[in-house]
Amino acid sequence: MITCPFCFVKVAPNRVAFRCLGPSGRTVGCAPQPDGMLGAFRGGPNPPVLPPVFSVRRPGRRAVCPTCSRESAWRVCPSCHNRLPAEYCANPGKIVALVGAKHAGKSTYIAVLVHELMNRVGEELNASLVPCDDRTIERYKTDFARPLYADHKLLTFTQSSANVPRDPLVYLFTRTLGSRLRRRTASLTLVLFDTAGEDLRQREMSELHLRYLQAADAVIFLLDPLELPGAQAALHGSARERGGTLADDLMSDQMDVVVRVTELLRKRDKGRVTIPTAVALSKIDELREFMERQSALHRTREPIGALDLDDREAVDEQVRALLHQWQAGMVDRYLSQQYDDYALFGLSALGAVPEGETVARSGIRPYRVEDPLLWLLYRFKMLDGIRR
Ligand SMILES: Nc1nc2c(ncn2[C@@H]2O[C@H](COP(=O)(O)OP(=O)(O)O)[C@@H](O)[C@H]2O)c(=O)[nH]1
Ligand SMILES: [Mg+2]
Ligand SMILES: [Zn+2]
Ligand SMILES: [Zn+2]
Numbered sequence: 001m002i003t004c005p006f007c008f009v010k011v012a013p014n015r016v017a018f019r020c021l022g023p024s025g026r027t028v029g030c031a032p033q034p035d036g037m038l039g040a041f042r043g044g045p046n047p048p049v050l051p052p053v054f055s056v057r058r059p060g061r062r063a064v065c066p067t068c069s070r071e072s073a074w075r076v077c078p079s080c081h082n083r084l085p086a087e088y089c090a091n092p093g094k095i096v097a098l099v100g101a102k103h104a105g106k107s108t109y110i111a112v113l114v115h116e117l118m119n120r121v122g123e124e125l126n127a128s129l130v131p132c133d134d135r136t137i138e139r140y141k142t143d144f145a146r147p148l149y150a151d152h153k154l155l156t157f158t159q160s161s162a163n164v165p166r167d168p169l170v171y172l173f174t175r176t177l178g179s180r181l182r183r184r185t186a187s188l189t190l191v192l193f194d195t196a197g198e199d200l201r202q203r204e205m206s207e208l209h210l211r212y213l214q215a216a217d218a219v220i221f222l223l224d225p226l227e228l229p230g231a232q233a234a235l236h237g238s239a240r241e242r243g244g245t246l247a248d249d250l251m252s253d254q255m256d257v258v259v260r261v262t263e264l265l266r267k268r269d270k271g272r273v274t275i276p277t278a279v280a281l282s283k284i285d286e287l288r289e290f291m292e293r294q295s296a297l298h299r300t301r302e303p304i305g306a307l308d309l310d311d312r313e314a315v316d317e318q319v320r321a322l323l324h325q326w327q328a329g330m331v332d333r334y335l336s337q338q339y340d341d342y343a344l345f346g347l348s349a350l351g352a353v354p355e356g357e358t359v360a361r362s363g364i365r366p367y368r369v370e371d372p373l374l375w376l377l378y379r380f381k382m383l384d385g386i387r388r
Contacts, residue, residue, distance in 0.1 A: 223331070
């Protein structure tokens with residue numbers, strides 16, 4: 001079974017469909033036509049116009065279109081008509097889902113994480129990050145990279161919720177492992193929905209988001225520390241005056257998303273959640289001056305091409321201590337009750353507090369954005385852990 005990384009329907013290998021390549025040059029092929037199924041999946045008024053989808057009795061890597069007889073290797077999901085990349089069919093990766101409440105910093109995190117994985121971190125880990133379809137490439141450019149990296153605009157101000165597409169960005173993150181003689185590759189499928197938080201808060205979670213979480217092999221939660229009761233107070237120098245109560249914490253958007261998603265995962269795992277779960281405080285740049293200088297969250301991670309287990313433990317401990325200090329210890333207690341395998345992180349996509357609607361003049365200097373991913377890679381035995 002392959003799980004479609006777009007609609008998360010499980011597809012038996014013999015049910016994979018194909019899209020005709022259509023006419024090109026002198027080669028005949030079926031004329032493009034509106035694809036209602038793909039249109040319905042993406043939402044919006046105009047369905048894309050593409051050559052038609054067909055299925056064959058025994059699908060292999062290629063199939064001959066029954067209408068025009070042209071051979072095609074363009075495999076698609078029979079349920080949503082999105083392209084199923086060849087590498088994904090051959091080697092379906094672990095699906096990593098990203099969730100967080102509105103304004104937790106998801107868009108910014110996606111923009112910066114993808115950029116880092118393609119550049120600095122990709123190099124360090126000897127890994128590639130490949131978009132799974134053309135739309136991911138295009139949307140990353142227009143909705144994420146251009147506004148943030150070229151125009152230095154905060155993403156909140158460039159996206160109105162009315163035109164946020166509901167299909168995810170999908171990437172394969174692939175590492176080459178093993179010795180020279182026994183090389184193999186292993187992949188993570190990063191499925192990045194930007195709207196998840198808002199939709200997850202609705203009483204009726206959408207079918208798509210339900211399947212998304214049901215298919216996930218790992219979850220990254222983004223929590224906005226500025227929304228935690230005690231952190232606000234810390235920022236305003238009155239940390240000790242306000243005691244957050246349990247009810248208070250549960251009411252917050254941040255926690256609401258965590259609880260909803262957890263309930264769903266628990267149902268799936270029939271008890272405690274067993275998949276590795278990274279819980280990351282975003283925007284940590286805002287709070288660094290309130291942390292001790294020598295602390296783990298003041299250090300940068302050294303690029304050693306492995307997970308530094310001592311550093312990992314130090315960060316985990318510090319974030320736990322911060323949560324308790326900010327009267328958000330409930331978050332940690334809740335996680336420890338519900339999850340077999342969770343880890344705490346602190347990161348900053350921007351690296352500095354933004355100025356109005358633009359990023360800080362010092363530019364985008366991401367801090368520990370890749371940490372959750374390194375830990376997940378380690379958990380999936382795709383990255384070594386070392387003690388120094
Ligand atoms: N200080 C700081 N603020 C951030 C960072 N990332 C996002 N923000 C702020 O949080 C707001 C919401 O971010 P966004 O990515 O749109 O959140 P989303 O609703 O989860 O997609 C932005 O407008 C920024 O002001 C960060 O790394 N540091
Ligand atoms: Mg967003
Ligand atoms: Zn699909
Ligand atoms: Zn055809």
